[in-house]
Amino acid sequence: xxxxxxxxxxxxxxxxxxxxxxxxxxxxxxxxxxxxxxxxxxxxxxxxxxxxxxxxxxxxxxxxxxxxxxxxxxxxxxxxxxxxxxxxxxxxxxxxxxxxxxxxxxxxxxxxxxxxxxxxxxxxxxxxxxxxxxxxxxxxxxxxxxxxxxxxxxxxxxxxxxxxxxxxxxxxxxxxxxxxxxxxxxxxxxxxxxxxxxxxxxxxxxxxxxxxxxxxxxxxxxxxxxxxxxxxxxxxxxxxxxxxxxxxxxxxxxxxxxxxxxxxxxxxxxxxxxxxxxxxxxxx
Numbered sequence: 045x046x047x048x049x050x051x052x053x054x055x056x057x058x059x060x061x062x063x064x065x066x067x068x069x070x071x072x073x074x075x076x077x078x079x080x081x082x083x084x085x086x087x088x089x090x091x092x093x094x095x096x097x098x099x100x101x102x103x104x105x106x107x108x109x110x111x112x113x114x115x116x117x118x119x120x121x122x123x124x125x126x127x128x129x130x131x132x133x134x135x136x137x138x139x140x141x142x143x144x145x146x147x148x149x150x151x152x153x154x155x156x157x158x159x160x161x162x163x164x165x166x167x168x169x170x171x172x173x174x175x176x177x178x179x180x181x182x183x184x185x186x187x188x189x190x191x192x193x194x195x196x197x198x199x200x201x202x203x204x205x206x207x208x209x210x211x212x213x214x215x216x217x218x219x220x221x222x223x224x225x226x227x228x229x230x231x232x233x234x235x236x237x238x239x240x241x242x243x244x245x246x247x248x249x250x251x252x253x254x255x256x257x258x259x260x261x262x263x264x265x266x267x268x269x270x271x272x273x274x275x276x277x278x279x280x281x282x283x284x285x286x287x288x289x290x291x292x293x294x295x296x297x298x299x300x301x302x303x304x305x306x307x308x309x310x311x312x313x314x315x316x317x318x319x320x321x322x323x324x325x326x327x328x
Contacts, residue, residue, distance in 0.1 A: 147178040147185050157185055160248050167245070168193060186249060188292050194245040195289040198307070202282035205236045205314075209275045212321075216268055226325045233274070234318045240281075241311040255305035258313050263320040270321040277317060281310045 141154060148154040161175045170193075178185060186194075208229055215226045240246065266273060285307070305313075 145180075145182065147181065147183050153185075156248075160245070163244055163248075164190065164193065191249065191291070192289055194249055195285055198240045198243050198246050199282070199285040199289050201236045201240050202278065202285050205233050205278045206275075206282055208233045208236070209271065209278050213271055213275065216271060221328055223325065223328050226328070227322060230318055230322045230325060233278075234315055234322075237311045237314045237318070241308060241315075246307055250307050252304065252306040254309035254312070256309070256313070257305055258316065263317050264323070266317075266320060267324045268321070270317050270324065274314065274317045274321060277310065277314050281307065281314065284310075 141151075143149070143151070143154060146154075148157065157178070164170055165172060165175075177183070177187075212226060212229050212233070215222060215229065261273075263270060263273070284304070
């Protein structure tokens, strides 16, 4: 028994020594790296393409590393640039895509859109081949098809909110108000608004600023009249979502649209009004 144990320990020691030696040889192995740098310019800037959303740049952009030897624009030309030595002795490489002749004007924009496209693929099971068009061409980064797909669910939710608001108005006008039903319907409106607020695709495309359109309005004092204000706000939200959904040229952006509040801020304010309305309904 003792001899078996002794042999096992010797074998383990040999194995550990071999693994350690292999790691040292990898860390000290010579590696070839190129530290050349190149720049590429695009003929047009990036445009997210939704209502009031635009990120434009007319200047040329540069990415670290050379663009590689690929003459086609299939995004196959990646370059490696040495970033120095790691603590273990190995070389550290950073890879940058060839952005020349693509729809992206900077590496950061490329990274942002990769996350957006991955989200869209995972949510709607899109064919990954569709997104290669932005690698082959210079065009707005949000096509009308992508905009429609992104806005389809929020638009549907906003229409459901409109129907729910109308039901609340009818309930409050009844001779005998069904208090639990009113409260439940108001809570349904809040939940629909939260779903729009949390929509990642909508948040990505709509980069407008948050504007407090309720500034100076004490919603807590509106009482049950808050349902009128709520109808106006939900109507504005649904109308703007519909207009953006139906647009056929994502690069067209008006100054008026840029000055409007973001969908995020609109949903936040709708939530404030519904909370005040629910508080008033509980006092019935």
